Amino acid sequence: MKNPETAGIRAGSRFGRQAEAERNDVRVLYAARAVFAEQGADAPVSAIAARAGVGIGTLYRRYGSKEQLLQRLCSIGIARTIAELGAALKAEGTGWEVLADYMTAAVDARAGAFAALAGTFSLPEEVTAANEQAKALAERVLRRGHDDGTVREDVTTLDITHVIEMFSRYPRRTEEDDHARRRMLALTLDGLRAPHTGLPGPRPDWADYHRTWDGPDGPS
Amino acid sequence: MKNPETAGIRAGSRFGRQAEAERNDVRVLYAARAVFAEQGADAPVSAIAARAGVGIGTLYRRYGSKEQLLQRLCSIGIARTIAELGAALKAEGTGWEVLADYMTAAVDARAGAFAALAGTFSLPEEVTAANEQAKALAERVLRRGHDDGTVREDVTTLDITHVIEMFSRYPRRTEEDDHARRRMLALTLDGLRAPHTGLPGPRPDWADYHRTWDGPDGPS
DNA sequence: TCCTGTCGGAGCGAATCGCTCCGATAGGAG
DNA sequence: CTCCTATCGGAGCGATTCGCTCCGACAGGA
Numbered sequence: 001m002k003n004p005e006t007a008g009i010r011a012g013s014r015f016g017r018q019a020e021a022e023r024n025d026v027r028v029l030y031a032a033r034a035v036f037a038e039q040g041a042d043a044p045v046s047a048i049a050a051r052a053g054v055g056i057g058t059l060y061r062r063y064g065s066k067e068q069l070l071q072r073l074c075s076i077g078i079a080r081t082i083a084e085l086g087a088a089l090k091a092e093g094t095g096w097e098v099l100a101d102y103m104t105a106a107v108d109a110r111a112g113a114f115a116a117l118a119g120t121f122s123l124p125e126e127v128t129a130a131n132e133q134a135k136a137l138a139e140r141v142l143r144r145g146h147d148d149g150t151v152r153e154d155v156t157t158l159d160i161t162h163v164i165e166m167f168s169r170y171p172r173r174t175e176e177d178d179h180a181r182r183r184m185l186a187l188t189l190d191g192l193r194a195p196h197t198g199l200p201g202p203r204p205d206w207a208d209y210h211r212t213w214d215g216p217d218g219p220s
Numbered sequence: 221m222k223n224p225e226t227a228g229i230r231a232g233s234r235f236g237r238q239a240e241a242e243r244n245d246v247r248v249l250y251a252a253r254a255v256f257a258e259q260g261a262d263a264p265v266s267a268i269a270a271r272a273g274v275g276i277g278t279l280y281r282r283y284g285s286k287e288q289l290l291q292r293l294c295s296i297g298i299a300r301t302i303a304e305l306g307a308a309l310k311a312e313g314t315g316w317e318v319l320a321d322y323m324t325a326a327v328d329a330r331a332g333a334f335a336a337l338a339g340t341f342s343l344p345e346e347v348t349a350a351n352e353q354a355k356a357l358a359e360r361v362l363r364r365g366h367d368d369g370t371v372r373e374d375v376t377t378l379d380i381t382h383v384i385e386m387f388s389r390y391p392r393r394t395e396e397d398d399h400a401r402r403r404m405l406a407l408t409l410d411g412l413r414a415p416h417t418g419l420p421g422p423r424p425d426w427a428d429y430h431r432t433w434d435g436p437d438g439p440s
Numbered sequence: 441t442c443c444t445g446t447c448g449g450a451g452c453g454a455a456t457c458g459c460t461c462c463g464a465t466a467g468g469a470g
Numbered sequence: 471c472t473c474c475t476a477t478c479g480g481a482g483c484g485a486t487t488c489g490c491t492c493c494g495a496c497a498g499g500a
Contacts, residue, residue, distance in 0.1 A: 055479030180382040191411030275448030
C-alpha cells in the first residue's frame with residue numbers, strides 16, 4: 001500500500017490480509033444496506049459492524065464517519081436506480097407493466113429508505129446530479145404509460161417517488177411484513193390503472209399480526 | 221378532593237386551580253396526540269409538555285408514566301375507531317364509498333400510528349377487547365362492499381388494517397406531506413375498485429420536495 | 441394570614457451512540 | 471524462526487438524550 005497509485009484500487013489484491021480487507025469492505029456495505037433497511041437509517045453503527053461480522057474499528061477505518069457511509073450507500077443506490085430505469089425504458093410490455101415492475105424492484109431494494117432523514121445529512125454532489133438524471137428517466141418511463149393509455153393521466157413522477165419512499169420505509173421484521181407490503185403495493189399499483197389483477201400470495205393471517213403485538217414472550 | 225367519591229370525577233369543578241388542572245388534562249391529551257402523530261411515538265415527553273404549555277411535573281402528576289399516557293391515547297383512539305365503524309355501517313352510499321370514507325378518516329386521525337411500537341409496551345385489557353370489537357365491525361363494513369360488488373373480493377380486513385397503519389405513520393412535517401399522503405391514499409383506495417376517480421388536489425411540486433432535502437438553511 | 445394543593449423546571453441516573461485508541465495478531469520479508 | 475508492518479476487534483470516552491423525581495414558587499380558599 002506504499003504506492004499511491006494503487007491506493008484505493010483494491011480489485012487486484014487477492015491474497016492474505018489485503019484480501020480480507022477487501023472482503024470486509026463489501027461485507028460492511030451489504031450489512032449497512034441490510035441494517036439500515038431493517039432498523040431505519042438511525043440504526044447504530046455497532047449493529048452494522050456486528051452484522052458484517054467485523055469490529056467497529058475495522059468499519060471506521062474504511063468509512064470515516066457514519067455520514068460518509070450513508071453517502072456511499074446513497075451513491076450506490078441512485079446508480080442502481082438509474083440502471084433499472086434505463087432497463088425499464090428498453091423493456092417489453094405495456095407502460096403500466098414496465099412501471100409496476102420498476103416500482104416493485106425499487107421498493108424491494110428500499111430505494112427510498114433514506115428519504116426519512118432528508119435534511120439531516122449532506123448529499124454528495126454526484127448524487128444530486130444523478131437524482132436529476134433519474135428524474136428525467138422516470139419521466140420518460142411514466143410518459144410511456146400515459147401514451148399507451150395504461151397509466152392514469154393524473155399521476156406524476158413525484159407521486160411515484162412518494163409511493164416508493166413510503167413503501168421503502170415499511171418495516172421488514174417478519175415475513176408477514178413482507179407479505180403485507182407486497183399486497184399493499186399491488187393494491188396501489190392497481191390504483192394506477194384498470195382493470196385489476198389479483199393480489200399476490202395468500203390472504204394475510206390475523207394470528208401472525210397478533211404475534212407482533214404480543215412481543216417475543218407471548219401475550220401479557 | 222378529600223371525598224373519595226368525587227376522586228377521578230372532574231366534570232364538576234369549574235373554578236380556580238381545579239379548573240386549571242382540568243384544562244391541563246385535556247390540553248396534555250391533545251398535545252400528546254399531536255406530538256406523537258408528528259414525531260412518532262418515541263417523541264420525548266418534554267415535547268408534549270411544551271406543546272401543551274405545561275410543565276413536565278404537571279404532566280407526570282396526571283399520567284404516572286409515558287406508557288400510561290400511551291395507553292390512554294390508545295384507549296381513546298380505539299373508541300373513536302369503533303364509533304366511526306358504527307357510523308359507517310349506517311351510512312348511505314356504495315360499499316366502496318363507505319369503506320373509503322372510513323379509511324380516510326382513520327388515516328387522518330392516525331388511528332394506526334401506534335402500530336410502529338407494537339410489542340414495546342403493554343396494552344390495557346379494555347383496548348384489546350375493543351380491538352376485537354372493531355375487527356368484527358370492520359368485517360361487516362368490508363362485507364358490504366363485497367356484497368354490492370364495489371370492493372374487490374381478494375382484500376381482507378387485515379389488508380385494510382395494514383393500509384391504515386402504513387399511512388398513519390407517514391410523516392406530516394409540511395403541507396406537502398399531507399398532500400402527498402392524500403394522493404397516495406386515493407391511489408390505493410382506487411386500487412380497491414374500478415373504475416377510477418381523480419386524485420385530489422393539484423399535482424405535487426418538485427420544488428417543495430427539494431426543500432425537504434435541503435434542510436431549513438437552503439441547499440448546501 | 442396561613443395553609444393546601446397545584447405549577448413549572450432544574451437536574452439526576454441511566455441508557456445510547458458516534459467515534460477513538462490501543463493491545464493482539466496474522467502474514468510477508470530476510 | 472524472527473521481526474516488522476498492516477490489519478483486526480472491542481473496551482471505553484465524551485457527549486447527548488430521555489424518562490422521571492424533587493422541590494421551591496405561587497395562586498386560591500378559609
